[in-house]
Amino acid sequence: MKLTKAQYDEIAQFLGHVQPTRQSLRKLKEKFPSQSQSTLLSIFSQEYQKQIKRTHAKHHTAEAIETYYQRYLNGVMKNAAAPILLELANEVDFAPSLMARIVLERFLQEKEQAIPSKTLINSMLRDPSQIPDGVLANQVYQCTVNDCCYGPLVDCIKHAIGHEHEVLLREMLLEKNLSFIAEDQLRAKGYDKTPDFILEVPVDLALD
Template sequence: MDRQTYQKIYSSLHNFGDVFRLSEEHTKPAGMLATILNQKIVKMTRFKHRKVYSREKELFSRWKQGRSILELAEYTYFPPTLMASLILKNCDLSRKNINWLFKHLDCIENRRLRKEVRKALEADYFFSPRAHEMQCKKGEMGEEIICKWLEDKRISYCTEAEIRAQGDGKTPDFVLSDPIPIDDHMVRWIESKALFGDDFEHKHYAKKQFREYADIFGEGMVVYWYGYLEDLDSEGEGYLIKDYSFFEGCKEQIDELFNYLVYW
């Protein structure tokens, strides 16, 4: 995606109600825009987290006075799941216990609290346990498409799990037995990311993973399933960047991946 289009879409995306409108307006897949929205919300929340938690005593007091968790989330523009976590923390619960209760809501003894936490998790498209599970599922689906593509082309490979089982350390999702030529690169590894490749995500993973993989395994390929900024800098980094459009013959699986998180 060109940067100008991305910036127009990014600045106009505020909630899921914007996804389909902007999808039609810019003729981009709804799944791509839903992913961009998710990354935007997560990034904004990182910057807002400390500020909101500096007010936790005030917010807990407001909750005790009758304001609901959803109302407090809307008041602070903070994700409902994280607001529920803040309230539970101030009920003297540890993070471990909070995470457990999010998966066992019926074990919350206080009736009001149980009802409000349930509503908060149901309303949260980005930070709830269900949202996390769906993101993990998207990652698995992306890797399954690469498996199919490799096997259809009879390309031998080892997965990250297989390599780690042998005791090796950090490794990409797929290491090829023999390099394959793609766009003047001899690709020896493939890393799958169920993300849109924006500046923030790419800089993070280039530093954390991609450069190290290139140093260890040689040239590789990074797949941003939901697209990427066309001017992302990977020149001389030891890897090329592709998206869903590279994988011909996998349309049915790609359509499933793109629609997975759009409909809650």
């Protein structure tokens, strides 16, 4: 089913009034049952990322970071099992994985008395068991598994889908006997930006 601009705008408007959670995706499907799950997920992701980009700076001020960190500490002191970081992220309309990154970085900075490297942060987000605090590790895990658009889990899914599409495209090119240069060959030749494939000989496409 082709999606019109009016339908897109209606979906985007609906998304402006719900929290960016998996539960919201279910509500979206119930509200627009005629649209496919993949279409709704794509729109959800696009609109969500627009929102995050618009508000990203305000969540990374020194005041905001300290506020989030202190709220996390106070929250887990009262109930360490509660999803403190996840609820905080939803409350301030910020991506759970990005909230986890902020608090994790602040925690490590206090523990090590130095700014942690991005490599270390990314490694701990991918594998929270590396975090030297069991409560925070659990909080970070809750954020990453409940984030629909950001975080290591989403990155893995996107990578898997991208690889699947690349395999299908390669099979189609081979089936049509079209000569092409693959991404790894382009990298070996020193190209900075490498699409999955480049046709060695241009082809005409007949469009109806």
